[in-house]
Amino acid sequence: MDLQPSGRGKEELLCLETDKIYFTIKGKNRNSEIKDEDTDSKGFKIAYEEEDINLIIDTEKAYFFEYEKYELIVEKKDKEIELGFYHENKDIRNKITKNRSGSLSGIVSFKGDIGLSDLVIKVNGREHIIITVEVFPTKIDYRKDYINLLNDVNKEIYNLAFDFLKRTYSIGGLIKSNGTTLSEYYNILSYIFEKLKRALNIIVAMPHHSLVNERQIAPYHKIKNVTNETIKWLEKKPEKLIKKGNKLLPVEALQINKRATVDTNENRFLKFIVKGILFKLKELRKRYLMLERGIDDLFVVQLESFIKDINRYLISTFLKDVGEYEFRENSSMVFKMALGYKDVYKYYLMLQKGLTLKGELFKLNIKDLPLLYEYWCFIKINEILRKNYTLISNDTVKVKNNGVFVALKKGKESRVVYENPVNGERFVLSYNLKMHSETVGQKPDNVLAIDKIGGEVTYNYIFDAKYKIDRPIEGSEYQKYKTPGPKEEDINTMHKYRDAIVCENKENGRFDRSILGAFVLFPYGDEEEYCEHPLYRSIEKVRIGGIPFLPSASRLMEEFLGEIIGESYLDSFEKVL
Known part of the structure; x- marks a missing residue:
């Protein structure tokens, strides 16, 4: 259990009360670190459903940060009240416990999770009030960089995952696929569910329709329009005609x-699509309840909510009057172009083909900043390379019989191969590549391996993502650098990489270094200021140093990549120590 926070740093950050409870969050006051122009919020907001609630807020603004510990206290005004607490994160939820008086308290940390976080206070089993706090990062700009990190990752994953789907955009047969397990199916559906409902709601508001002909035999005086079909029908049935004077008139x-x-x-x-989703959800509920283990009530409630929402479309919309689907060979343009229909069909393909984005990347709202930054660095380097070089192969996307797999995952190797259209040289960007060492194997984050024309060896460059930054605080050892930069311990790791990773020379049996340079990628936005940093100037001297890398600061990295890819093998050889 976390120790209670102590010392002078603990202050009352957020205080409010209703007619039933007192709510307090205590912790280190860091409000001064957020400037008014950096955010348009006061760091928290309150929501409640009870109309007659009397809410008093004693706090103007309160900002919360990653990896800080906060004490949360909820006290009840009436002894008969039963208090409860809920948070989506189980670790935070379990930290809040009830004491003898029935009040709630505990020490919570949002760790590296950034963004909005809901603290739900319950009274007698019902939601009484929801306090939504905003958790800020400490190393990057929240509005400018964090949001862009997420957007870059999301955009790249969509590009990778849907590229295959774009090439197979046609209605197939109704063969039931075993490509996705029920758990995978549920994970995908959970991510797309709200988008799926929005698309279905658009269709319900403007459903596709067609005109059909209704044939009916009616007295002639009630027939308003005489068509060719009417004349042909009378030609086949002359008995329906009677003679009046010189005219033949139909009865x-x-x-x-x-x-x-x-x-x-x-x-x-x-x-058929909606019924298929409902069938899978009911099957998942059935199998889950049959498991011989503790039942997660929250999961069951969420599952029941999905089933209820999907079933509503079948019993309360125009779909209740629609017949059963019969497969036809021809595909319809409605599912390729019509508003709502094309989105539903895209989600249907995701579910049917088993689009499984393995590892943390499928959680597109990922908040673990160190891991997010590591993924982003690999993705952003690829984006830079694709601007000027030809993509040859990419094993981060794998197409199997049962679906599309985006397999970028921490600890697992991924490779992307490019070709320089100017000279035909090929180079490989690898993620988590296990590199040879005569002692302990090394696995840096990103390795760029270039085969230079005329050269006899592969030129390897390491770009290690470190979500760390050091600042020249007065009295610290880092003060000598005058400006923020990478941590010295991370620079030392780059030296270790270059010394440890070697290749055997077949001619003389000696071991040669195979790393030409090793660089720390770290989150810092002021590239102009950093250009004067000794750990940036060291790159030119010894091919070891740090490069700032963020969505708002990628120029130095882009220029450096162009430099090492464009130089000849002799230029590269001369820079080897």
Whole structure:
């Protein structure tokens, strides 16, 4: 259990009360670190459903930060009240415990999770008030860099994952696929569920329809429009004609009325999709409840909510009047172009093909900043390389019989191969590549391996992502650098990489260094200021140093990549120590 915070650093950061509770968060006051222009919020917001609640807030603003510990206290005003607490994160939820008086308290930390976080206070089993706090990062700009980190990762993953789906955009047969397990199916559906509902709601508001002809035999005096079909019908049935004077008049005839209907093949296929999702959810519920282990009530409630929402479309919308789908060979443009339908079909393909983004990357709202930064560095380097070089192969995307797999995962090697269109040289960017050492194997984050024309060896460059930064605080050892930069311990790790990673020379049996340079990528935004840093100037001298790398600061990295890829093998050889 975490120790209670102590010392002078603990202050009351957020205080409020209602007619039923007192709520307090204590911790280190770092409000001064957030400037008004950096955020448009006061760091928290309050939500409640009870109309007659009397809310008093004693705090103007309160900002919360990653890796800080906060004491949360909830006291009740009435002894008969039963208090409860909920947070989406189980670790935070379990930290808040009840004491003898029935009040709640505990020490919580948001660790590296950045963004909005809901603290739900319950009274007698019902949600009483929701305090949404905003957790800020300490090493990067929240608005400018963190959001862009997420956007870059999301954009790249969509590009990788849907590239395959774009090439197979046609309605296939109704063969039931075993490509996705129920757990995978649920994870994918959980991510796309709200988007799926929005698409279905658009369709419900404007469903696809077609005109159908209704054939009816009616007295001739009630027939409003005489069509060619009417004349042909009378030609086949002359007994329906009677002679009056010099004219032949029909007693009755065929009448054709046009009527709009939503019972189209496209809507039948839509109904088939919705019924398929409902079937999978019910099957998942059935199998989960059969497991011989503790039942997660929250998971069951979420599952029941999904089932209820999906079932509503079948019983309360136009789909209830739509028939059963029968497979046809021809595909419909409705599912390729129509508003709502194309999105539903895209999500259907994701579910059917088993689009499984392995590792943490499928959690596109990932908040663990060190891991997010590591993924982003690899993704951003690839984005820079694709601007000027030809992509040859990419094993971060794998197509298997049961679906598309985006397999970028911490601890697992991934490789992307490029070619320089100017000279035909090929180079490989690897993530988590295990490199040879005569002692302990090394696995740096990113390795750029270049085969230079005329050269006899592969030129390797290490770019290690470190979500760390040191500042020249007065009295510290780092004060000598005058400006923020990478940690010295991380620079030392780059020296160790270069010394440890070697390759055997077949001619003389000696071991040669195979690393030409090793560089720390760290989150810092002022590139102009950092250019004067000794650990940046060291790159030119010894090919060891740090490079600032953020969405708002990628110029130095882009220029350096262009330099090492564009130089000849002789230029590279001369820079080897």
